[in-house]
Amino acid sequence: MINIGLLGCGTVGSGVVKILEKNKTDIAKKTGSEIRIRQVLEKDPDKCYKIGLQSDQVTSHFENIINDDAIDIVVELIGGIEPACSFIIEAMKKGKHVVTANKDLIAVKGQELFATAEENNVDFYFEASVAGGIPIIYPLKQSLAANQIQEVIGILNGTTNYILSKMTREGRDYEEVLREAQELGYAESDPGADVEGLDAARKIAILSSIAFNSRVTLDDVYVEGITAITLRDIQYAKELGYVVKLLAIAKEVEGKIQARVHPAFIPLSHPLAFVNDVYNAVFVNGDAVGEIMHYGRGAGEMPTASAVAGDIIEIGRNMHYHSNARIGCTCFKEKGILNISELNAKYYIRMTVKDRPGVLAGIAGVFGNNNVSIAQVLQKTNNQEMAELIMITHTVREKDLQDALTVLKGMSIVFAVNNVIRLEGIDRDNG
Ligand SMILES: NC(=O)C1=CN([C@@H]2O[C@H](COP(=O)(O)OP(=O)(O)OC[C@H]3O[C@@H](n4cnc5c(N)ncnc54)[C@H](OP(=O)(O)O)[C@@H]3O)[C@@H](O)[C@H]2O)C=CC1
Ligand SMILES: N[C@@H](CC=O)C(=O)O
C-alpha cells in the first residue's frame, strides 16, 4: 500500500482524488501496489466531502501529515511560495517523496528543492508544473536525454491561449473571456500571473533548466503579457497572414541561453497557429531527434490531475523496486543569459501619426538612421488629421528598434506608438 498525504483539494487536488479512485484497479496493477489517499490538508473540508473523502481523511493541520510515518508521498497542490516551500522541504527531510504542480515555487527555488531531495534520497517530481497534462518534463529528462537541445518553443499558458483564441475567432472582449477562463478552473488564483506572462515565464524557466542543463530562474526570463493586445492588433495580424499567440521561447545561442515570453505574430500556416483554446503545445528541437511537438490540454482539473497521478505512479514503481531518487537535478553546467536587447527579430509596429505629406518619409528616415529596415507598410486613415501606420520590419536588432522608437515617440508627427509585437516562425515558414 502506498499512502498519499495530499496538500490542497482545490481544482487539481480534487481531480487527483477522482482519477486515483476511478482507475484504482488498473493503477494498482501498473504501480505494483494499491495507492490510497490517507490524509488531505484543506482549509475548506466541504471540498473534500463533495468528492467522497471521509472526515478521518481530512485535516487542517500539516502536522497530521508530516508526523504520519505511514505517509510515503506528499502531493503539494496548494500553490504559491509559502507555506508550500516549507511543507515540501519538511516532507523531504522526513524521507517522504514529493509531487507538486507548483511552477511558482520551482521557477525560483528549484535548486534548493533538488538539493534537499538529493540529501534525503527522495523523489521530487513535477510533471504537472509545465503544460498541465502534456508530458514534457519526463520526456526531456528521460526520452530525449541523449540530445543536445537547441530550442524549446511553446504555448505554455492555457488561460491566455483561451483568451487570444476567443478574441481571434469570435471577436470577443478580453475581460469577458478572462472571466470564463477563471470559471473553467484554468486561471491561477491571481489571474494577473497568467495575463502578464509570469505563469508562462515560470514554465519556460523550468523547461530551459532541464533542456540546457543549466539553472534558469524566473528573473532570467524576459516577460511581456497579453494585456496590451487589442482586437485591432488581432485584426491586422489576420490581414497580414498571421495569428497572435503568447509564446514562451528558449534557445541556446553561442553557449548562452535566451529565454523570453511575449505575444508574437506567427504565420497562419505554422503548427502553433492551430493550437487553440486551453490547448498548449511545446516544440523541442534536438540534435538527434530533430523537431518534435507535444500537444494537449495545458490546464484544468483532469488533464493536470493526469500528470500528477502519473508522477505518483512513477514514484510508486520506484518504491516497489527500491530505486527512488534516480532522476534528480540535471543542471550540471553554468551558461550565461542573453539580454533581450541582443535579440534579432522581425517586428510589427502600429503607430498613430499625423496624416500629412512627408510624415512617412520622416518616420522611414528615423528607422533608417537606426539600422531598422522596413519590409511592409499599411496606412489606414482614421480622419483628416490622423492615420494609423502598420509596419513590418526586416530582421533587426532589438536595441536598434528600441532606439528608433524612442526618437519617434519624441516627434510631433507621431501621436502614439500603439503596439510593437515580435514575429516568430517566419524562417521556418519559408523553409
Ligand atoms: N488549475 C490548473 O489548471 C493548474 C494548476 N496548477 C498548479 O496546481 C496548484 C493548485 O492549483 P489549483 O488546484 O488550480 O488551485 P486551487 O486554488 O483550486 O486549490 C488550492 C487549494 O488549496 C487550499 N489551500 C491553500 N493553502 C492552504 C493551506 N495553507 N492549508 C490548507 N489548504 C490550503 C485552497 O483553499 P482556499 O481556496 O480556501 O485558499 C484550495 O482549496 C498550483 O500550484 C497551480 O499553479 C498547475 C497546472 C494547471
Ligand atoms: N493558469 C495556468 C494553469 C496551468 O498551469 C494556465 O492557464 O495554463
Ligand code: NA
Ligand atoms: Na506537463
